[in-house]
Amino acid sequence: MRVLLVDDEPAALERLSALLADASDVSIVGTARNGREAAQAIADLKPDLVLLDIQMPEASGLAVAAALPLDERPEIVFVTAFELYAADAFEVEAADYLLKPVRFDRLRQAIERARRRQALRAAAARAESALAAPADEDPDGFWVQVRTGFVRVPLADIDWIEAAKDYVLLHTATRSHIHRATMNALERKLNPAELTRVHRSAFVRPSRVKEVQRLGKGLISLMLQDGVSVAVGPSYVNAVTGRLALYQD
Incomplete structure (x- = not known):
């Protein structure tokens, strides 16, 4: 699974990178540090999954996710220090919502859920015909x-x-x-x-x-x-x- 990391805090990006080093069948394709960079990286890199911070400069993670075309959007897992955005995160159909500091077991669970959703949606596309x-x-x-x-x-x-x-x-x-x-x-x-x-x-x-x-x-x-x-x-x-x-x- 190709993953894009988005967070305006370098330490948070380093922690996610370290945790993903122990995850199987996952590759980090890029990083972004604000909403504008995130939207551009998603368009350019077309990742399978985006680990997306919510409170960021330029545009929030929620705004970035809401603006993505439904037929092209990757799976989204929000990673934030704040619980109050949970309901908003699921309004944009996020695969999961992780609180900082992120634990490896919860990150692995979120990745597997995103992987399952991606496979099911691919199956749906094949079923159209x-x-x-x-x-x-x-x-x-x-x-x-x-x-x-x-x-x-x-x-x-x-x-x-x-x-x-x-x-x-x-x-x-x-x-x-x-x-x-x-x-x-x-x-x-x-x-x-x-x-x-x-x-x-x-x-x-x-x-x-x-x-x-x-x-x-x-x-x-x-x-x-x-x-x-x-x-x-x-x-x-x-x-x-x-x-x-x-x-x-």
Whole structure:
């Protein structure tokens, strides 16, 4: 995976470089120290992944990510010293959000998640020219297109769901599947007691939530049993905490 590092602090760039030296199948293709340099480096180098600071001169990391064309953007992992931007980071569909000082285990987890998302989106592009899927009228699952045809993914197997442009990623304990659907269509289909909408771009199975993490200013994220952290949108916080309280009861 080709990685671009963006941070206005030289020490932060050095730390990320040192951590990535121990990561497998990762190469650093460049660095940038402000928002303008970041946007230019992304356009010139076309990295697979950008480790992007948020508070920078010229333009913030959030502004850089929001301005990227959706059909050309790399995976984004924000790296910042501040928790308060977590909800904003996931609004621009970041793959992950790391707090400084970055730990190697969290960095590795973020890279693997970005790698998985990249592979799934590539599969979606290939699927555009394939045969149409069977009518998705199964109330207890999804028919998902794969290279050799279609497979059924039961709702009971899904731990959480995230939006990916015109598709959704159905995450199970063993693998992730990409499926063409809208979040609003899913909300009409899914039982909120089993898969609860926690963000405009995410659903989570309450029974898979291991920990509720408070991010400050009333914001929270959900740590799932496999270590994935899913941000809860500000407008969903009360409903999600209420749903989790009911589930625990």
